[in-house]
Amino acid sequence: MLSPNDPTLRRRAAAVLDAAWREEGFCVPNQETYPFQWLWDSCFHAVAWAELGDERGVAELESLLAHQDASGFVPHLTHWADPERHRTFWGQSMLSTITQPPMFGHAAAELVRRGHDVDESTLERVERGLRHLLVDRPRTPAGLVPIFHPWESGCDDSPRWDHWRRDDASVAAWRVTKGRLVDALVVGPEGVPIGSSEFVVGSVGFNALLVWNVRELRSLGVGDELTSLESELSELLADRWDPERLTWIDDGPTDRGSGAATSAFVRTADSLLPLLVDHRPEALSQLVDDRAFGGEAGPSGVHRDEPMFDPGTYWRGGAWPQLTYLLQRAAREGGDAQVADRLAACLRFGVDESDFAEYWDPSTGEGFGACPQTWSALAICV
Numbered sequence: 486m487l488s489p490n491d492p493t494l495r496r497r498a499a500a501v502l503d504a505a506w507r508e509e510g511f512c513v514p515n516q517e518t519y520p521f522q523w524l525w526d527s528c529f530h531a532v533a534w535a536e537l538g539d540e541r542g543v544a545e546l547e548s549l550l551a552h553q554d555a556s557g558f559v560p561h562l563t564h565w566a567d568p569e570r571h572r573t574f575w576g577q578s579m580l581s582t583i584t585q586p587p588m589f590g591h592a593a594a595e596l597v598r599r600g601h602d603v604d605e606s607t608l609e610r611v612e613r614g615l616r617h618l619l620v621d622r623p624r625t626p627a628g629l630v631p632i633f634h635p636w637e638s639g640c641d642d643s644p645r646w647d648h649w650r651r652d653d654a655s656v657a658a659w660r661v662t663k664g665r666l667v668d669a670l671v672v673g674p675e676g677v678p679i680g681s682s683e684f685v686v687g688s689v690g691f692n693a694l695l696v697w698n699v700r701e702l703r704s705l706g707v708g709d710e711l712t713s714l715e716s717e718l719s720e721l722l723a724d725r726w727d728p729e730r731l732t733w734i735d736d737g738p739t740d741r742g743s744g745a746a747t748s749a750f751v752r753t754a755d756s757l758l759p760l761l762v763d764h765r766p767e768a769l770s771q772l773v774d775d776r777a778f779g780g781e782a783g784p785s786g787v788h789r790d791e792p793m794f795d796p797g798t799y800w801r802g803g804a805w806p807q808l809t810y811l812l813q814r815a816a817r818e819g820g821d822a823q824v825a826d827r828l829a830a831c832l833r834f835g836v837d838e839s840d841f842a843e844y845w846d847p848s849t850g851e852g853f854g855a856c857p858q859t860w861s862a863l864a865i866c867v
């Protein structure tokens with residue numbers, strides 16, 4: 486079993502990040518599959534760079550926020566050297582028109598905690614990014630901050646979005662659905678998404694990350710005015726807990742009776758992210774219970790009893806390193822050192838076994854998806 490601070494794991498993580506580094510100041514998640522800059526990936530890279538004591542973490546946070554617009558919106562994708570690549574798809578060059586979980590509050594806090602200097606203007610951008618989501622997005626009926634596209638959750642093909650899928654769960658069928666949902670975006674006068682004619686979901690995972698990122702920024706003494714918004718939102722989130730299914734429930738289609746319409750109830754690991762802000766032992770224990778989400782190589786992305794559980798298929802049950810990292814943080818901050826240590830060991834095992842894959846089998850660590858994938862470097866941060 487690999488111990489925390491294992492020197493070989495650290496060297497391998499540093500080599501993966503180093504090979505992925507681009508002169509504009511960021512890492513591509515994978516050179517072939519993901520040759521651009523992604524929002525939450527860059528935040529995770531910044532955390533890993535910070536752990537390595539490498540100044541590139543600050544540069545990566547700055548490059549991520551370089552294309553933030555006046556409203557505070559941060560695009561989920563920046564194409565940098567290949568600006569026209571997806572122009573037809575997004576209807577504009579260089580940037581996508583959707584966002585991703587605003588992990589920049591956590592990235593800034595980790596950088597500062599590990600002794601790096603994050604300047605005032607970067608912290609101000611982080612604050613504006615969080616404020617934009619809290620204030621400018623019209624709320625869902627339950628008062629949550631909506632996402633307007635499955636990709637905004639970061640959990641692209643999650644069964645939580647099956648309600649909108651018109652075909653099978655193959656990656657190709659999903660691509661068609663996601664193109665349709667980009668067309669459904671409603672863009673406001675400032676050019677940022679303010680709605681969708683099809684997909685408006687109060688994702689509990691996304692909202693938990695938003696609240697937690699505000700708290701992380703607040704830990705640096707910045708973003709005072711966001712405090713009341715953050716605490717209101719965390720109370721609304723607490724109301725989404727379902728004691729029967731032992732999950733938080735999205736503000737989305739909640740017809741318990743009929744198959745596809747139950748998306749909001751499907752038990753997924755990202756829907757347990759509210760653990761970051763609401764420490765419920767009965768939610769946490771599922772992560773290390775192998776009849777629920779537990780596995781040697783980390784929690785499965787989908788509860789093992791869900792009919793669609795399929796660990797080898799993209800977002801349908803594999804263990805995802807960035808989720809394991811976040812859930813491990815939740816356990817640590819919630820004061821459950823035993824679960825936190827266990828999740829940390831599982832993450833190291835999965836990364837080692839899969840050789841830094843994008844995601845892997847939660848039981849065996851067999852790697853799937855892109856490899857190496859930079860966010861696996863998070864294994865040195867737990």
Ligand code: GLC
Binds near residue numbers: 519524526639640642
């Ligand atoms: C996949 C993931 C998304 C990630 C991107 C780049 O699309 O679903 O969360 O940001 O890859 O790694």
